[in-house]
Amino acid sequence: MNGERVLERFFAVGNSYWLTRFVILRLLGFVYAIAFLVAANQLLPLIGEHGLTPARDFLNVVQTQLGSRSAGMLRIPTLFWFGSSDNALLIFSWVGFALSVVVLSGYANAILLGVLWAMYMSIVHIGQIWYGYGWEIQLLETGFLSIFLCPLLDARPFPKCRPPILVIWLFRWLGFRIMIGAGLIKLRGDPCWRDLTCLYYHYETQPIPSPISRYLHFSPHWLLKLETAWNHLIELVVPWFSFGPRAARHIAGVLLVTFQIFLIISGNLSFLNYLTIVPFLACFDDIFLRHFLPGAIVRRAERAAQDSQPSGINNAVAIALSIMVIWLSIPTVLNLVSGRQLMNYSFDPVDLVNTYGAFGTVGRERDEIIFEGTEDPLITGDTKWQEYEFKAKPGDPNRRPPFVAPYQPRIDWQIWFAAMASPADYPWTLHFVWKLLHNDPGTLSLLAKNPFPDTPPHYIRARLYRYRFAPIGENAWWKREPIGEWLPAISTDDQQFRRLLERMGWLDD
Secondary structure, eight states, rough: HHHHHHHHHHTTTTTOHHHHHHHHHHHHHHHHHHHHHHHHHHHHHHSTTTSSSHHHHHHHHHHHHHHSHHHHHHHHOOGGGGOHHHHHHHHHHHHHHHHHHHHHTTOOHHHHHHHHHHHHHHTTTTOGGGGGHHHHHHHHHHHHHHTTOSSSOOSSSSSOOOHHHHHHHHHHHHHHHHHHHHHHHHHHHHHHHTTTOOOHHHHHHHSBOOOOHHHHSOOOOOHHHHHHHHHHHHTTTGGGGGSSSSSHHHHHHHHHHHHHHHHHHOOOOOHHHHHHHHHHHOOHHHHHHTTTTTTTHHHHHHHHHHHOOOOHHHHHHHHHHHHHHHHHHHHHHHHSSSTTOOSSSSTTTSSEEEHHHHHHHHSSEEEEEEEEOOSSSOOOOOOOEOOOOEEOOOTTSSOOOOTTTSSSOHHHHHHHHHTTTTTTTOOHHHHHHHHHHHTTTHHHTEEEEEEEOSSSOEEEEEEEEEEEETTTTTTTTTEEEEEEEEEEEETOHHHHHHHHHHHOTTTTT
């Protein structure tokens, strides 16, 4: 009972955030760990020296266009200006993963979090289309704010430095912009969001469905409409209460967090939803969180609160940070009220304060590109084609959709986009075919199945199929029908193909 009274005394003020900082940094460490693990596994085949879109070539183009390396460094800040070899990419990614695990395990200070932020920004800025997702700049903004939650050197889970209340408010401001941006882009975009029918299609046509997506897709239409209306409520109304009194903040936080958990279950949206929970945790204070965390952690927070000392330096830094964020927020606010709202856009070169949004339009049909190869030296009516299977995207209609998030198979996502366009819009697909024609180990590491393990195929082609979820109860997960050719059969002897690759600088591979 005495311990309970002590807790009440130190936490009853209602603006204590020792536990809040603890859970924010632990979840952020988890997201960073996943992000760097993805990089460690996929950077080399995607942007390595012999990757599909080499980072070296990208940086050379930037330097040429801007006229100098220094101008390129200012426009595209990244440590890889000093070298982007395969060894550098790999070591960089694994070091980032190791440092993330340190944060996840409970130890963080401003220096460590600043290093993680700079490292991940370096990857994002050379990642090209593979890192062109809203959650990449969202992680950078979240990671930057987290630097100022901690003391400069003290890395203990509960240092003597009190969590700056202004930084907690900046996390709430971030969460507010994420949700309001997502809600407004929907209302301004696809009319199905306004007539509440978007979820008739979304679960089936989202980038990487999960097994649960199929069951949600076949929900009654009245329930799907209700879910859409609930989506609008959560994204457009609830975030305002994150700035309200404590009870309102707690209710808003619970609604916002549980909404993200539902999205995690309903599909595979990389680490987006895990990351989006981070700023919502700032809605909760220690009085709320102590009911859900282990007693040992709560007691450590109590001892830190007892021993804490005010820090004028930390408060001054938090004030300076707040002024900077307010200034950088002006274009994002203007974007939110604009009739031509941009989605997932950064207004500064280091992605400090950004604008966000998701699913402004929803596809009504799901088209998939299926890559096929053959060992036959000549193509005839009897040619036997074998399909390449990817790790997550739909292929074999009998294969169950995976649970893969928060991990992201980046090539699967890009092929989802490519299916809505042509090879001319996604030239890396030609390099991808060239790699398949040579059984390139790095490229094949991105796939689930190589139908030609012994010798490379003579020809590769890509066909377009329309996929629909098979009704509940059928053994197959998908039904599909061919639409047509997406890429004609190509061999290494095709001179036009070779000229295209040579023009892109890829033929030497």
